[in-house]
Amino acid sequence: MSFDVPSDRRYLESHEWALETNGTVRVGITDFAQDELGDVVFVELPDEGESVTQEGEFGIVESIKAVSDLYAPVAGEVVAVNEALFDAPELVNGDPFGEGWMLEIDPDDAAELEELLSAAEYEDQIA
Structure with missing residues (x-):
């Protein structure tokens, strides 16, 4: 099976993505x-306003099959949360790289993004 892995993002081994836009990092x-x-x-x-640490737990996602912890790709302050997910969590399934985003972080050190997996490295991991 083939999965969408946009090349404009970085990835954690725990399956979160990070996209830098205008100085913040959007996560899903x-x-x-x-x-x-x-x-x-x-x-x-x-x-x-809450702080997160790189690879620290920031939340959970629950499905009909499992509950999974969510991990932050970078350390920093949470500056936005996708409140649409509270009423429509299925957006995560329908559009994980778009409408299903989870939060935005103002990173303490944007260089932490470089430590994450590239799209090609992540594709190798899930192959």
């Missing part, structure tokens, strides 16, 4: 992750 889970989870029924996310 990958197409592979949402497929493995099945139908997402609940997402728990931090509040704006």
Whole structure:
């Protein structure tokens, strides 16, 4: 099976993606992750203003099959949360790289993104 892995992002081995835009880092889970989870029924996310650490837990995603922890790709302050997911968690399944994004982080050190997997490295991991 082939999964969408956009080349404009970086990836964690735990299946989160990170996209730098205008100085912040938008975060979500990958197409592979949402497929493995099945139908997402609940997402728990931090509040704006909370701090996250690189590879530290920031929330959970719950599906009909499993509950999975979510990990931050970079350390920093949460500056936006996708509140649409609270009423429509299925957006994570339908559009994991778009409408299903989870949060935005103002990174303490944007260079942390370079430590993450490239799209090609992530594709190798899930192959």
